[in-house]
Amino acid sequence: MSTYQVVEKFVSINGEGRRAGELAAFIRFKGCNLQCSYCDTSWANEPGCESERLTEEEILSWIRETGVKNVTLTGGEPLLRKGMEELIEAILEDPFRRVEIETNGSVDLKPYHILKKRPSFTMDYKAPDSGMEKEMLLSNLELLGSEDTLKFVVSSRRDMEKALEILEKYRLVGKTAVYFSPVFGRIQPVEIVDFLMEKKLNDVKLQIQLHKVIWDPQKRGV
Ligand SMILES: C[S@@+](CC[C@H](N)C(=O)[O-])C[C@H]1O[C@@H](n2cnc3c(N)ncnc32)[C@H](O)[C@@H]1O
Ligand SMILES: Nc1nc2[nH]cc(C(=O)O)c2c(=O)[nH]1
Numbered sequence: 001m002s003t004y005q006v007v008e009k010f011v012s013i014n015g016e017g018r019r020a021g022e023l024a025a026f027i028r029f030k031g032c033n034l035q036c037s038y039c040d041t042s043w044a045n046e047p048g049c050e051s052e053r054l055t056e057e058e059i060l061s062w063i064r065e066t067g068v069k070n071v072t073l074t075g076g077e078p079l080l081r082k083g084m085e086e087l088i089e090a091i092l093e094d095p096f097r098r099v100e101i102e103t104n105g106s107v108d109l110k111p112y113h114i115l116k117k118r119p120s121f122t123m124d125y126k127a128p129d130s131g132m133e134k135e136m137l138l139s140n141l142e143l144l145g146s147e148d149t150l151k152f153v154v155s156s157r158r159d160m161e162k163a164l165e166i167l168e169k170y171r172l173v174g175k176t177a178v179y180f181s182p183v184f185g186r187i188q189p190v191e192i193v194d195f196l197m198e199k200k201l202n203d204v205k206l207q208i209q210l211h212k213v214i215w216d217p218q219k220r221g222v
């Protein structure tokens with residue numbers, strides 16, 4: 001049976017995505033294949049980062065104890081972890097739970113798309129300033145549906161122009177939820193609002209990471 005290297009698990013409000021503001025039980029898995037210029041959890045990607053190795057049953061039991069309906073699997077990059085399909089299926093066996101996966105856009109979503117019960121994906125398209133755009137697996141864009149979210153974390157006009165190009169090329173608005181989110185501290189949110197107005201971008205939402213407004217932006221476990 002698989003075990004999973006978990007760097008933290010906590011209950012908070014979800015600060016991002018379509019369930020922002022709702023309680024969620026977070027499990028953060030160790031390690032990532034990308035190195036985004038702005039990553040706020042790069043500590044979780046360090047080989048030396050402390051972690052606990054948990055079995056599926058230990059994770060399920062912690063989730064049950066929280067009493068929280070929304071489960072967010074994040075990292076690091078959760079979809080790189082061996083046994084993740086099994087874990088998602090096991091969590092979703094309880095009809096009370098909802099699973100949301102934070103994923104970086106470089107890992108193929110197909111194996112998860114065909115699960116009996118599908119989780120909801122919040123997938124980034126890494127914009128140019130991240131330095132990771134070349135890693136994007138464009139076929140993933142076709143797999144996103146009405147229960148998923150496509151997120152552009154942007155820090156410049158160049159990033160927003162690129163986001164718009166992708167949205168138009170793949171006709172994504174209306175197909176999946178679309179968010180623009182500022183790289184924390186690197187762009188004023190009003191610049192995003194101005195861009196949405198200028199381009200008349202209906203059905204695209206601005207999102208500010210709520211947990212960084214509520215708590216110290218550096219604080220872990222919230
Ligand atoms: C830490 S990542 C973990 C999941 C996955 N590796 C990914 O990139 O989606 C979770 C989310 O936080 C966002 N994020 C990371 N650093 C950020 C920052 N400095 N400002 C805003 N969002 C950030 C990422 O873009 C991603 O949407
Ligand atoms: N409160 C809170 N909400 C979040 N939503 C996605 C997060 C993440 O790091 O993936 C996150 C996080 O780190 N904290």
Ligand code: SF4
Nearest residue numbers: 032034036039076104
């Ligand atoms: S993909 Fe996610 S976890 Fe990995 S470096 Fe980028 S923001 Fe950080």
Ligand SMILES: [Mg+2]
Nearest residue numbers: 040041074209
């Ligand atoms: Mg975070």
